Amino acid sequence: MPTTYIKAIHDAMFEEMKRDENVFVLGEDVGILGGAFKATEGFLQEFGPERVIDTPIAESLIVGAAIGAAVLGMRPIAEMQFADFISCAYDQIINMAGTLRYRHGGGAQVPIVIRGPSGAGVHGGLFHSQNPESYFLSVPGLKIVAPATAYDAKGLLKASIRDNDPVLFFEHKYLYRRIQEELPEEDYIVPLGQAALRREGSEMTFITYSAMVHPSLAAAERLEKEDGLSVEVIDLRSLRPLDWDAVFRSVRKTSKVVIIHEDRRTGGIGGEISARLSEECFESLDGPIMRVTSEDTHYAFSPPLEEFILPNVDKIVAKARTLAAY
Amino acid sequence: MENKEDRELYFYLKLTREFEDRVSKLHRQGKILGGVYSGRGQEAIVVGVCYGLRREDFIAPLHRDMGAFLVKGVDPNRLMAQLFGKKTGLSKGKDSFLHAGDLSRGVFGATSMLASTLPVAAGAALKFRMKKESHVAVAFFGEGASSRGDFHEALNFAGIHKLPVLFVCENNFYAYSTPQNMQMAVEDVAIRAEGYGFKGAVCSGNDLHAVMKTAHAAVERAREGEGPTLIECKTYRYHGHSEHDQPFYRPQNELIEWESRDPIQRFEIYLEKKGYNVDQMKADTEREVKAITDEAVRFAEESPWPEGKEAIEDLYANPF
Numbered sequence: 215m216p217t218t219y220i221k222a223i224h225d226a227m228f229e230e231m232k233r234d235e236n237v238f239v240l241g242e243d244v245g246i247l248g249g250a251f252k253a254t255e256g257f258l259q260e261f262g263p264e265r266v267i268d269t270p271i272a273e274s275l276i277v278g279a280a281i282g283a284a285v286l287g288m289r290p291i292a293e294m295q296f297a298d299f300i301s302c303a304y305d306q307i308i309n310m311a312g313t314l315r316y317r318h319g320g321g322a323q324v325p326i327v328i329r330g331p332s333g334a335g336v337h338g339g340l341f342h343s344q345n346p347e348s349y350f351l352s353v354p355g356l357k358i359v360a361p362a363t364a365y366d367a368k369g370l371l372k373a374s375i376r377d378n379d380p381v382l383f384f385e386h387k388y389l390y391r392r393i394q395e396e397l398p399e400e401d402y403i404v405p406l407g408q409a410a411l412r413r414e415g416s417e418m419t420f421i422t423y424s425a426m427v428h429p430s431l432a433a434a435e436r437l438e439k440e441d442g443l444s445v446e447v448i449d450l451r452s453l454r455p456l457d458w459d460a461v462f463r464s465v466r467k468t469s470k471v472v473i474i475h476e477d478r479r480t481g482g483i484g485g486e487i488s489a490r491l492s493e494e495c496f497e498s499l500d501g502p503i504m505r506v507t508s509e510d511t512h513y514a515f516s517p518p519l520e521e522f523i524l525p526n527v528d529k530i531v532a533k534a535r536t537l538a539a540y
Numbered sequence: 541m542e543n544k545e546d547r548e549l550y551f552y553l554k555l556t557r558e559f560e561d562r563v564s565k566l567h568r569q570g571k572i573l574g575g576v577y578s579g580r581g582q583e584a585i586v587v588g589v590c591y592g593l594r595r596e597d598f599i600a601p602l603h604r605d606m607g608a609f610l611v612k613g614v615d616p617n618r619l620m621a622q623l624f625g626k627k628t629g630l631s632k633g634k635d636s637f638l639h640a641g642d643l644s645r646g647v648f649g650a651t652s653m654l655a656s657t658l659p660v661a662a663g664a665a666l667k668f669r670m671k672k673e674s675h676v677a678v679a680f681f682g683e684g685a686s687s688r689g690d691f692h693e694a695l696n697f698a699g700i701h702k703l704p705v706l707f708v709c710e711n712n713f714y715a716y717s718t719p720q721n722m723q724m725a726v727e728d729v730a731i732r733a734e735g736y737g738f739k740g741a742v743c744s745g746n747d748l749h750a751v752m753k754t755a756h757a758a759v760e761r762a763r764e765g766e767g768p769t770l771i772e773c774k775t776y777r778y779h780g781h782s783e784h785d786q787p788f789y790r791p792q793n794e795l796i797e798w799e800s801r802d803p804i805q806r807f808e809i810y811l812e813k814k815g816y817n818v819d820q821m822k823a824d825t826e827r828e829v830k831a832i833t834d835e836a837v838r839f840a841e842e843s844p845w846p847e848g849k850e851a852i853e854d855l856y857a858n859p860f
Binding site: 238264265267269270272274275277278279280281282283284285286287288290305306309310313314315316317318319320321322323354355357377378379407455 | 598630631634640642644651652653660662663664665667668669670677689690693696697700853854856857858
């Protein structure tokens with residue numbers, strides 16, 4: 215039976231809690247409700263209130279308490295009910311968790327996962343649609359993961375839980391029930407820091423991650439069919455560590471690149487990738503590095519507004535055609 | 541013959557003061573860079589709370605709590621090297637002062653975002669609860685830090701779950717230059733405990749026995765599963781907020797008044813009342829703590845600097 219993206223996240227946590235008694239979950243409404251998106255449905259019955267902790271509305275506490283338990287050997291999974299709420303825990307994440315190993319001279323570690331249901335496209339409005347990865351990208355000591363498929367959601371979450379560093383796991387809520395696939399019966403992980411080659415191509419590279427992998431693939435297919443353009447699609451899967459080798463390899467092969475992300479343009483990871491490509495692959499480039507991103511505005515609520523803001527297949531195709539003409 | 545506890549308590553009080561006074565002096569000599577935050581005058585709080593704690597008990601000291609490190613058994617040499625920014629320091633030169641910890645001794649390093657250790661201590665206590673360990677967690681903070689949301693979030697959570705944690709407020713009446721009446725509209729931080737469903741207690745932070753009595757009762761209750769306590773120790777810092785700070789904002793007579801209630805002198809009076817030869821004890825202890833401090837300074841001064849490239853080490857478990 216196919217597994218949805220949200221079920222994959224549910225199963226990853228469930229299996230890890232079965233496997234390792236040091237793993238536990240805490241967050242708002244994760245217990246009796248089973249999570250706002252049902253990521254922890256049935257956990258309370260299976261693992262009890264000691265390991266499935268309904269917290270007060272207190273994101274700084276959620277992350278801070280996870281840190282305290284983690285430095286003593288636990289492996290907490292902290293849920294931000296919506297990724298937007300992570301701002302309330304910003305200090306605990308960047309100053310406390312991010313610096314912890316460093317200022318203990320390597321003598322302490324923080325194996326926590328902070329799950330953040332992120333992303334737009336579901337008419338969530340300003341405070342239920344954000345992609346907060348860029349708020350954290352410049353902070354050393356953190357890892358950032360953003361899966362695009364159910365297989366990766368499960369495998370990357372398991373890898374994140376077993377990882378000894380703080381991991382921000384930005385799952386995309388648009389994908390929760392819209393995508394599904396058959397998953398292996400047996401235990402598996404997807405290692406952090408390895409990009410996936412989603413589609414091979416020779417004339418252009420799309421670099422993308424999370425929900426934008428899907429319109430990027432659809433755009434690549436349309437470009438093949440309508441323009442005879444061969445597009446390669448790289449799914450980064452984790453933003454820190456980022457698989458620069460895979461990115462450089464593809465760009466050196468195709469010479470043209472479009473970076474596609476749902477996060478806003480200014481200060482988004484596309485700018486960093488573009489800069490690195492200019493430094494490392496300039497001689498291979500046969501056109502400007504292009505970006506398709508959300509507009510530099512807030513994630514507006516009304517459907518025409520949200521549609522205007524978000525990237526989509528048409529916008530990606532148009533940008534690729536402009537680049538192909540170089 | 542003095543009993544062991546009296547001797548040890550006196551030793552830690554004197555060691556803390558000697559250590560901090562030396563650090564202040566070294567700072568004036570330009571040998572220690574960066575901020576130096578003396579806890580002079582507040583020694584009885586950390587010594588009183590930490591004395592008798594187990595190695596596994598978790599403490600999160602604040603920036604003025606040198607004594608907490610020492611009582612918990614952190615190596616004085618590494619502590620001094622930490623302040624010098626040397627490779628042998630607890631953070632290997634990554635930060636100065638007390639942002640480093642030593643988890644092998646149950647000491648957690650703070651950040652400069654005061655009160656942010658309170659949720660962490662609650663989390664440590666949560667771990668003890670989950671693993672059915674009878675250890676306790678202790679977070680130290682100032683009255684100024686009690687204004688932050690993290691204070692509320694941590695105490696609220698600890699109250700709900702009756703966690704084995706002590707929140708120890710060192711109320712020295714000034715947050716940098718801001719006096720208590722500009723920080724809060726109430727007299728005692730401790731009364732806030734009631735709003736979280738557990739007990740608050742106020743004691744003199746300059747009276748070692750008062751601190752010990754209050755803290756040890758709270759530790760016992762926490763170990764028995766009876767939940768958290770908010771302890772407020774009224775005290776006073778003799779120096780400015782940092783060694784750079786000339787505390788002109790405080791009335792002159794205030795310091796003189798508090799110096800007459802000095803925690804170490806007060807303990808010496810107690811020792812006299814018990815009939816000990818205090819002059820002898822004082823001379824012996826001073827010789828002892830001076831030797832430890834001299835050795836720590838020598839160790840720190842002779843320790844190598846970290847190499848520049850070590851600035852990018854210790855970020856991740858497996859660097860990439």
